[in-house]
């Protein structure tokens with residue numbers, strides 16, 4: 362009797378056990394047993410290969426792995442099992458053709474600082490709708506109108522460096538420049554008081570973002586959380602003022618305020634604030650790091666600098682010695698300078714890789730990427746692969762006279778999350794270089810080699826240099 366009563370349970374248990382692989386297969390759409398994990402080492406228990414990665418230049422870590430294991434390999438970093446992908450096809454698979462199988466993934470501590478509604482944390486319909494708003498503000502039609510303002514920001518910054526005669530931390534100044542341009546594209550002409558309050562608090566958030574995330578009073582992370590709250594208040598005031606004045610501006614804030622979904626729902630103030638901070642965050646350090654590299658590469662190659670100068674002087678001359686603003690058409694016909702920008706983006710590869718997480722078990726070229734594992738397309742490895750870029754460690758803008766092979770040049774990513782600010786970033790760089798080389802000169806101070814991470818790879822100590830106007834002499838400014 363006893364035996365009979367437990368029999369259904371035994372059968373159910375056996376059935377469940379036997380059907381488990383089948384259930385996994387259904388869920389993921391893959392007979393996972395057939396596939397093996399990619400080659401590579403998972404390192405030590407718990408810590409994986411975190412120490413190996415952080416005890417050396419991360420680029421050497423990635424390159425050594427690629428040489429040993431090929432285009433796809435596994436590792437274990439910061440408590441996460443990862444699959445790294447170092448080929449254009451693999452990056453395209455994750456970011457474009459099979460993007461729905463991978464979701465954006467960021468540590469919760471970072472998401473909290475930027476704000477959970479920011480564009481890059483989302484997927485699917487919600488992401489598509491938000492992205493359209495951001496893209497509209499950053500499309501060529503919108504940013505061409507910003508040229509005179511960007512020029513003004515650039516020239517007044519350079520004038521102040523030259524007037525000071527001091528050694529300038531180029532990266533730090535470029536961060537100020539790209540922040541101002543970010544503010545311009547988000548708010549149009551914003552009241553100076555608001556701008557200063559936003560900048561002051563944003564810098565605290567930025568510092569905390571790159572620190573150890575502990576919520577103990579006095580730590581950089583805790584200060585950042587408080588500053589982030591203050592940013593919400595400041596943004597709330599700006600939004601309130603905009604609503605009162607009933608201004609229908611075509612900047613990002615205007616688009617966010619006017620948004621209505623198909624059910625007539627508008628965005629909350631929190632959603633608007635998170636997306637504004639998200640765009641500022643995506644725009645500032647990236648653009649500043651790349652422009653710093655451009656100046657460094659130009660500085661290191663006097664012949665190239667002369668050629669760029671010659672190209673820019675023609676435009677400068679045709680604008681009455683810089684009396685008239687640059688036109689959109691002029692920014693689109695600076696072929697050599699443009700190639701310098703592209704080559705700097707490739708060489709520096711400041712976004713070394715990106716992260717996604719597999720939402721189901723995925724098969725790629727016979728390998729299994731298990732559900733929940735992080736997936737990292739390695740942009741830098743692709744940009745420095747001699748198969749796609751000959752002599753990859755040489756700075757050679759002429760390589761861009763021919764378009765790179767598809768999916769091999771990914772400084773702005775690829776697919777649904779690719780950078781909507783790429784045109785603005787390139788425009789900022791072109792405008793800055795135009796004014797630098799036509800009106801200013803610079804001399805590097807101290808060590809001229811080496812890389813530091815701040816948080817992106819940048820020239821050592823932020824490329825310290827003295828700047829002076831071309832019309833006046835260097836001696837005059839250094840020894841008044």
Ligand code: HEM
Nearest residue numbers: 480481643644647648651712715772773774778780782786
């Ligand atoms: C040289 C400068 C820049 C570089 C190298 C850069 C690079 C990137 C990359 C690689 C991504 C994709 C990340 C991923 O797939 O995980 C990205 C996304 C993004 N970038 Fe940029 N970026 C730059 C400047 C800017 C600027 C100036 C803005 C805005 C004004 C901006 C706004 C964004 C936003 C909002 C995203 C998220 C897009 C989404 O998730 O749909 N970026 N950027």
